[in-house]
Amino acid sequence: xxxxxxxxxxxxxxxxxxxxxxxxxxxxxxxxxxxxxxxxxxxxxxxxxxxxxxxxxxxxxxxxxxxxxxxxxxxxxxxxxxxxxxxxxxxxxxxxxxxxxxxxxxxxxxxxxxxxxxxxxxxxxxxxxxxxxxxxxxxxxxxxxxxxxxxxxxxxxxxxxxxxxxxxxxxxxxxxxxxxxxxxxxxxxxxxxxxxxxxxxxxxxxxxxxxxxxxxxxxxxxxxxxxxxxxxxxxxxxxxxxxxxxxxxxxxxxxxxxxxxxxxxxxxxxxxxxxxxxxxxxxxxxxxxxxxxxxxxxxxxxxxxxxxxxxxxxxxxxxxxxxxxxxxxxxxxxxxxxxxxxxxxxxxxxxxxxxxxxxxxxxxxxxxxxxxxxxxxxxxxxxxxxxxxxxxxxxxxxxxxxxxxxxxxxxxxxxxxxxxxxxxxxxxxxxxxxxxxxxxxxxxxxxxxxxxxxxxxxxxxxxxxxxxxxxxxxxxxxxxxxxxxxxxxxxxxxxxxxxxxxxxxxxxxxxxxxxxxxxxxxxxxxxxxxxxxxxxxxxxxxxxxxxxxxxxxxxxxxxxxxxxxxxxxxxxxxxxxxxxxxxxxxxxxxxxxxxxxxxxxxxxxxxxx
Amino acid sequence: xxxxxxxxxxxxxxxxxxxxxxxxxxxxxxxxxxxxxxxxxxxxxxxxxxxxxxxxxxxxxxxxxxxxxxxxxxxxxxxxxxxxxxxxxxxxxxxxxxxxxxxxxxxxxxxxxxxxxxxxxxxxxxxxxxxxxxxxxxxxxxxxxxxxxxxxxxxxxxxxxxxxxxxxxxxxxxxxxxxxxxxxxxxxxxxxxxxxxxxxxxxxxxxxxxxxxxxxxxxxxxxxxxxxxxxxxxxxxxxxxxxxxxxx
Numbered sequence: 128x129x130x131x132x133x134x135x136x137x138x139x140x141x142x143x144x145x146x147x148x149x150x151x152x153x154x155x156x157x158x159x160x161x162x163x164x165x166x167x168x169x170x171x172x173x174x175x176x177x178x179x180x181x182x183x184x185x186x187x188x189x190x191x192x193x194x195x196x197x198x199x200x201x202x203x204x205x206x207x208x209x210x211x212x213x214x215x216x217x218x219x220x221x222x223x224x225x226x227x228x229x230x231x232x233x234x235x236x237x238x239x240x241x242x243x244x245x246x247x248x249x250x251x252x253x254x255x256x257x258x259x260x261x262x263x264x265x266x267x268x269x270x271x272x273x274x275x276x277x278x279x280x281x282x283x284x285x286x287x288x289x290x291x292x293x294x295x296x297x298x299x300x301x302x303x304x305x306x307x308x309x310x311x312x313x314x315x316x317x318x319x320x321x322x323x324x325x326x327x328x329x330x331x332x333x334x335x336x337x338x339x340x341x342x343x344x345x346x347x348x349x350x351x352x353x354x355x356x357x358x359x360x361x362x363x364x365x366x367x368x369x370x371x372x373x374x375x376x377x378x379x380x381x382x383x384x385x386x387x388x389x390x391x392x393x394x395x396x397x398x399x400x401x402x403x404x405x406x407x408x409x410x411x412x413x414x415x416x417x418x419x420x421x422x423x424x425x426x427x428x429x430x431x432x433x434x435x436x437x438x439x440x441x442x443x444x445x446x447x448x449x450x451x452x453x454x455x456x457x458x459x460x461x462x463x464x465x466x467x468x469x470x471x472x473x474x475x476x477x478x479x480x481x482x483x484x485x486x487x488x489x490x491x492x493x494x495x496x497x498x499x500x501x502x503x504x505x506x507x508x509x510x511x512x513x514x515x516x517x518x519x520x521x522x523x524x525x526x527x528x529x530x531x532x533x534x535x536x537x538x539x540x541x542x543x544x545x546x547x548x549x550x551x552x553x554x555x556x557x558x559x560x561x562x563x564x565x566x567x568x569x570x571x572x573x574x575x576x577x578x579x580x581x582x583x584x585x586x587x588x589x590x591x592x593x594x595x596x597x598x599x600x601x602x603x604x605x606x607x608x609x610x611x612x613x614x615x616x617x618x619x620x621x622x623x624x625x626x627x628x629x630x631x632x633x634x635x636x637x638x639x640x641x642x643x644x645x646x647x648x649x650x651x652x653x654x655x656x657x658x659x660x661x662x663x664x665x666x667x668x669x670x671x672x673x674x675x676x677x678x679x680x681x682x683x684x685x686x687x688x689x690x691x692x693x694x695x696x697x698x699x700x701x702x703x704x705x706x707x708x709x710x711x712x713x714x715x716x717x718x719x720x721x722x723x724x725x726x727x728x729x730x731x732x733x734x735x736x
Numbered sequence: 737x738x739x740x741x742x743x744x745x746x747x748x749x750x751x752x753x754x755x756x757x758x759x760x761x762x763x764x765x766x767x768x769x770x771x772x773x774x775x776x777x778x779x780x781x782x783x784x785x786x787x788x789x790x791x792x793x794x795x796x797x798x799x800x801x802x803x804x805x806x807x808x809x810x811x812x813x814x815x816x817x818x819x820x821x822x823x824x825x826x827x828x829x830x831x832x833x834x835x836x837x838x839x840x841x842x843x844x845x846x847x848x849x850x851x852x853x854x855x856x857x858x859x860x861x862x863x864x865x866x867x868x869x870x871x872x873x874x875x876x877x878x879x880x881x882x883x884x885x886x887x888x889x890x891x892x893x894x895x896x897x898x899x900x901x902x903x904x905x906x907x908x909x910x911x912x913x914x915x916x917x918x919x920x921x922x923x924x925x926x927x928x929x930x931x932x933x934x935x936x937x938x939x940x941x942x943x944x945x946x947x948x949x950x951x952x953x954x955x956x957x958x959x960x961x962x963x964x965x966x967x968x969x970x971x972x973x974x975x976x977x978x979x980x981x982x983x984x
Binding site for chain 1: 746749756758761762763765766772776777779792908
C-alpha cells in the first residue's frame with residue numbers, strides 16, 4: 128500500500144499539467160467518502176463539526192435548563208434521557224457528564240477539528256496555489272482517525288454508566304479512579320481512547336498543513352505574500368504539533384494509572400475507607416502536562432479565526448489589512464507565548480507563589496500582541512468602504528467579543544485576583560466570550576465567506592442577518608450576566624446551588640441566562656436550514672463574488688480535483704491590494720503582474736514592471 | 737494567465753514559492769515534523785521521570801552499605817548490574833552498555849544503507865538494511881532479557897518491615913525501591929522499545945521493497961532515508977533514556 132501510494136502522489140505534486148486532462152471517472156466512494164481531495168476532506172470536517180456542534184449545544188441547553196430552573200422537572204425529557212431523569216429530576220452525575228462532554232466536544236471536536244480541519248484543508252491549497260495537500264492519503268487518514276475518535280466519543284454517551292464526567296480537563300485522581308464516580312468508569316476509558324485517536328488525527332493533519340505551506344506554494348508566493356489565513360493555519364498546525372503530543376503522554380500515563388495499577392498521578396488515597404496501593408505520584412503533574420497542551424489549545428482554537436477575520440475584514444472593508452507584518456508578528460508572538468503561560472490555569476493548585484508571579488507576568492504580556500491585532504482590525508475598518516455581508520458582520524462581532532472576553536483575561540491572569548475568581552462563572556464568562564463565542568463567530572464568518580467556493584452557490588443573506596443578530600445579541604445576554612455571578616463567587620460545575628443562601632438571589636439572573644441560551648440554540652437551526660437549503664437551492668455563485676484578491680477566487684466556480692484547469696496561477700503581489708489609488712477597480716488579484724497595473728503602481732513598484 | 741508570464745517572471749528566491757525551500761521533499765519534511773512532535777512526547781515522559789525522582793529521597797549512605805528500600809530512590813548501578821550467563825556477579829551497567837553499543841552500531845549500518853541508496857547500489861542497501869534489522873532485533877532481545885531479569889528480581893530481594901521478602905518488580909510492587917521507579921522504568925523503556933519495534937517493522941518493509949526493486953525502479957531510495965531519520969531519532973532518544981535511568 129505504502130509504496131503504490133507514494134508514487135501516486137508524486138504525480139500530483141510535480142505539477143504535470145497533463146495529469147488533469149484525463150478525467151478518470153471516480154466512483155462515489157472514492158469521490159465523497161474515502162476522498163483524497165482536500166476540498167472534500169474540508170467539507171467532511173465541516174459536516175462532522177456541525178454535527179458535533181449540535182450535540183454540544185443540546186448538552187448545554189440541558190444543563191442550562193437545570194441551572195436556570197432548579198425547581199423544574201425533566202419528565203418531558205424521559206423519552207430521550209431515560210434513566211438519567213430520576214423522579215423527574217436530572218441525575219446529578221449526568222449533569223457532570225453533560226458539562227464534561229459539552230467542553231470536550233466544543234473545544235476539541237468542533238473548534239479544533241471542525242474549525243481548522245475545515246478551513247486549513249479547504250483553504251491552504253487553494254490560497255497558496257497548490258493542486259492539493261502534500262499527502263492526500265495522510266489527509267484522508269486524518270479525517271478517518273477523527274471519525275473513529277468521534278464514533279467512540281459518541282458511543283460513550285450511550286453507556287449505562289454515562290460518558291466521562293470529571294470535567295473536560297479530566298484531572299486525576301477523580302478521573303483515575305473508576306470507583307470515584309460512575310463517569311470515571313468505562314466512559315472515561317473511552318474518552319481517553321477517543322482523545323488518543325483524535326491526537327493521531329491532529330498530527331496527520333498538522334504535518335500535512337505545515338509541509339504544504341512550506342513546499343507547495345506556487346511560484347512567486349513568498350511567505351510575505353501569503354494571505355493572513357495561511358499564516359494563521361500554519362502557526363495553528365505548529366502549535367498542535369508541539370502541544371498535542373504532551374496531552375498524548377498525559378493520556379497514556381493516565382490510562383496506565385487507571386487500568387494497570389501504576390502511580391504516576393496517584394498518591395496514598397483512601398476511597399470509602401479502603402486504602403489504595405498507589406503511592407508516590409503527583410496529581411499536579413497531570414495538571415502541568417494537561418495545561419501544556421491546554422493553553423496552546425485555546426490558541427489552536429482562536430488563531431484560525433484570527434486569519435479568517437483578517438481576510439474577511441480586509442475584503443469587505445475594501446482596504447488593505449492594516450499592519451500586515453505586525454499581524455504576522457503578533458501571531459508569532461502569541462504562538463511562542465502560548466507555550467510558556469500554562470500554569471496560569473493552576474494558580475490555586477498550591478504552586479509556589481513566586482512561580483505564579485512569573486506565569487502571571489508572561490500571561491499579561493500576551494495582551495500586547497492581542498491588542499496589536501485588535502487595533503489593526505479597527506484601523507482596517509477605519510474609513511473603509513464597508514460591505515456588511517453576513518461574514519463581515521460576524522467578523523466585526525468577533526472583534527467585539529474578542530475585546531470583551533480579552534479584558535477579563537487580564538483580570539484572571541493576575542494570580543492574586545484569580546484566587547477569588549477561580550472556578551467561578553467569571554472564568555466561564557471569560558473563556559466563553561474570548562475563545563468560545565469568538566471562535567464560533569470566526570467559524571461562521573468563514574462559512575458565510577467561503578460558502579460560494581465550497582458549494583458553488585450563495586448562502587442566503589437575509590437569513591444570515593437574522594442568524595447573526597440573534598446570535599450576537601444572545602452571546603452578550605448569556606455571558607455578560609455571568610461576570611456578575613462570578614464576582615459574587617458563584618461556583619462553576621455545581622449541579623444545584625439553591626442550598627446556598629447567598630446564591631438564591633441570583634435565581635432570576637440564572638433563569639434569564641438560560642432563556643437566552645436556549646433561544647440562541649434554536650436560532651442556530653436558522654443557520655443549519657440556510658446552510659443545507661443553500662447547498663441545493665442557493666443562488667448560483669460567480670467566480671469571485673466578493674471581489675477578493677486571493678487565489679481561490681481565480682479557480683472555476685466549482686473547482687475540480689487539482690483546483691485549476693490550466694497551469695497553476697503565478698503570484699506577483701500581496702493579497703491586500705484593495706482600493707489602490709489609480710487602479711480602475713477597487714481590487715487587484717494576486718496573480719496580476721505589475722506590468723498590467725501601471726496606472727496604480729507605487730514608485731518603488733515601477734522596478735517590477 | 738499564460739500570457740502574463742510572457743511579460744514578466746515572478747520572484748524566484750529561496751522562499752518565493754514554486755520550490756522546496758529546505759531542499760527537502762514533502763515526505764522528508766513530514767518525517768522531521770513528526771519526529772519533532774514525538775520528541776515532545778518523550779520530553780513529557782522524561783519530565784515525569786524527573787519530577788517523580790525529585791519527589792523521592794535520594795540514598796545518602798555509602799555505596800557499599802546500599803540496600804534496596806522503598807524509602808529512597810535506588811542507585812542505578814546497584815539495580816542494573818546483572819549480565820546473562822553470569823548469575824550473581826556484580827557488573828554495574830555492563831549489559832546496558834552493550835545494548836547501547838548495539839543500538840549505536842545499528843545507526844552506523846543505517847547510515848551506510850542510506851549512503852548506498854544515494855549510490856543506487858541495491859545490493860549494498862540490502863546488506864546494510866539487513867545488518868540494521870539484525871542489530872535492532874538484538875537490541876529488542878536484550879531489552880526482553882533485561883525486563884525478564886528486572887521482573888524476576890535478585891536472590892536477596894527486599895526485606896520489608898514485617899520480615900517478608902519481595903523479589904522482582906511489577907507495576908505495583910518493586911523490590912528495588914519505590915513503586916514509581918519500576919512504573920517509570922517499564923513505561924519509558926517500554927515506550928522506547930515500542931518505537932524500536934516499529935522501526936524494525938518499517939525496516940523489514942523497506943527491505944522487502946528494496947529486494948523487489950521498488951526503489952530502484954522509482955529512481956531513488958528516499959524511503960530508506962526517511963526510515964533512517966526515524967531510526968536515528970529512536971537512537972537519540974535512547975541516549976536520553978540511558979542518561980536518565982542509568983547514569984544519573
